[in-house]
Amino acid sequence: MTAEHHRLVIVGGSDAGIAAGMRAHQLDPTLRPLVVVADAYPNFSICGLPFYLSGETPDWRDLAHRDHGALEAAGLQLRLDTRAVAVDAAEHAVTVRGSNGADQVIGYDQLIIGTGAVPARPPIDGLDLPGVQLLHSMDHVFAFHDRLTAASTRRAVIVGAGYIGLELADAFVHRGLDHVTVVEMADQVLTTVDAELAAPIRATLERHGVTVATGVTVAAIQPDGGHLRVLAADGDDHWPADLVAVAGGVRPDTALAATAGATIGEHDAIVVDRRMRTGVDGVYAAGDCVQTWHALLDKPTYLPLGTTAHKQGRVAGANAVGHDAVYAGSLGSQAVKLFDRVVARTGLRPHDAAEHGFNARTVDITVDDHKAYYPGATDLRIRLTGAAHGRLLGAQLLGHHDAEVAKRCDIIAAAIHQRLSVADLLDLDLTYTPPLSAPWDPVQQAAQAWDSSHG
């Protein structure tokens, strides 16, 4: 066997892998990294899947951040429908398996593992029944789409009320289903924000006709005369469905990294340093498969996000071509649009802060997003958390789609990144015009409220 050899091999064609390859080529244009992609859909926007399902993005091809030509123009060599099955780190070689089942060994100088995450399979009987959908590969998504758009599909149950689960609820309402139900094990929807914000989010869902059941563990999904039935563990509740979407989070896909001898750490994710090195010679990893450095806690955590995957990939790609890049870390900044509302968060919530030893205080204000005398002002809610000594720790925002909720969260994220205090927010020279803000932006009004909340 004549071994094929590449200076840089990247496994994974999603955010981390593509970002890594593009950065490597940008810094060293003589390099054309080989990107091994398990399916035929490189550089697809996983975050866009709910909008394909909703019908807002009618053509799934539009979900690609870049098409094949653009990726090649960016310096990448793509090997599609090819799975990397094992790494021989001592030999600097990775074994890949094409769609014909044949294995091939490819040598590398540097290897970047960006295998991402796979949907968690919660302990529910019946996950493999027809009509039970997980958001995984694009092939699964097509099956999901077919089922969703079948005339006979009138009732959907979503298991899991996280970001994806709630985006699916929005999507199903947009599709015009008769009954959309979300079942969540926790006592609230969207456990990534505090219960105080989860309550109005739930109300928004209900106002749009979504049935929400919290504090319910699903035990089984059963066939029921051509349909499905979702059963709660307590035996009392059950929901009929034509389609069941399981959105129970993800787990890192670390099988390949394990073959390379990489360490698997907390949350079963690959241990990497801030240069995205696994500790195995020549092997980097990035994206949803790795532990993420938390910029505020100064320690690793697991926060699988597209934004993080892009940043980590960029760092890995730079280091793989001899630069010295360091991942600055994540604050868990996230936003989601649900119907006409946007929820955004960054940094630590009160219970996170307490858990990590901060003596934290949180204020919760509701203010106009802009001067009330200009038409269209809406309520903007901000929960701001700071340490007793003043350090800004986190924020959660909820407001109308037009209220610049997400980018207001990002002002706070930028401030946390620089380790500012809550009071420092008042020093920021932020823009103001009555149709968009107030002389003290709502973010600063929250800081003033926090400052006044002593004791």
Place this chain on the structure above:
Amino acid sequence: MTAEHHRLVIVGGSDAGIAAGMRAHQLDPTLRPLVVVADAYPNFSICGLPFYLSGETPDWRDLAHRDHGALEAAGLQLRLDTRAVAVDAAEHAVTVRGSNGADQVIGYDQLIIGTGAVPARPPIDGLDLPGVQLLHSMDHVFAFHDRLTAASTRRAVIVGAGYIGLELADAFVHRGLDHVTVVEMADQVLTTVDAELAAPIRATLERHGVTVATGVTVAAIQPDGGHLRVLAADGDDHWPADLVAVAGGVRPDTALAATAGATIGEHDAIVVDRRMRTGVDGVYAAGDCVQTWHALLDKPTYLPLGTTAHKQGRVAGANAVGHDAVYAGSLGSQAVKLFDRVVARTGLRPHDAAEHGFNARTVDITVDDHKAYYPGATDLRIRLTGAAHGRLLGAQLLGHHDAEVAKRCDIIAAAIHQRLSVADLLDLDLTYTPPLSAPWDPVQQAAQAWDSSHG
């Protein structure tokens, strides 16, 4: 004459004065500052006047940030329709004149001057003709409103294409006037942004039916058979009008400060240090009447803005009650909404940067405000300026009203405040969801473009 005496006297009932008084009372609840207000309209939002004129804010009373009761509840004693005419700094006394013309001497321990700015009177003949309007006191505004809403007013000319001039153009179109013309001396509208952005802003105005004439100096406004006529200095151009609005900028109102012996500096504004001290014992000044510390240039400039007035007032109020507060400085962050567009800017523009000795580079990108596969994506334009050594210097953004333009500008303002480099923007953990952004926010895409633009 029995001298009335107060621990803190504040002259001026607009942003700086009210902010100062509220902060002083907050820090020392035993103190109820006396606020001397020249008219009957304390704490009015000057920035809101265009929306009262447009009809979007039908009741002028809504323009008050706080009503009389709220101001008293915030600890202020208001003395309305009273002008402060002279300060005797040696005696710690200010002479005020009530609407009855009687003078009274009021003693103070500390005095804060927040006399603001007055509209500049450009050298144009006919500024005092009926139908020629400056945005000054509320009484002027009522006359303006009456004239604007008279059935006979069908044609308006605006002299000056700055923020206010263009907001008035928007307002007049909203009112349904037949002809709205803006005449500007400079070669572009909105000289606070680069010509490259001014051109599409001009196109937006023209698309909404506004006639725009740049590079034209107005020499005179003349009566013309019951109407008015605006004449250009070159004698060739003239525009008929039923109403002429003069929006030629402002100049600091420093007359009172001069009587106190305060130094008047560049731009004819009051010289203050970053604690808002005038150098005269017990006399502070804040707001549109003072020089403003520029946070990036580390020197004073003149940037009359409501946001700045609030911040400076807050600093002055704190220091007047014995605290030690320092004004962090301005970056000239500003936003304006014109029709369906928003323009925002912060920091230095290329020519500012060059003038102040920076070897600066600017990129100009147009990207989707959010993922194009989600409906409603619009062009977002970002001009990003950085120093050759990497320091982030400034940004100018133009985009659709729904594109979070202003708060994206503020992310950059927060970064400049912390003296980040352009590349540091890539490290910020900003929120992402396809309906609102991209995995690299447009702000970060601009940073990447800047980074790639070497040479």
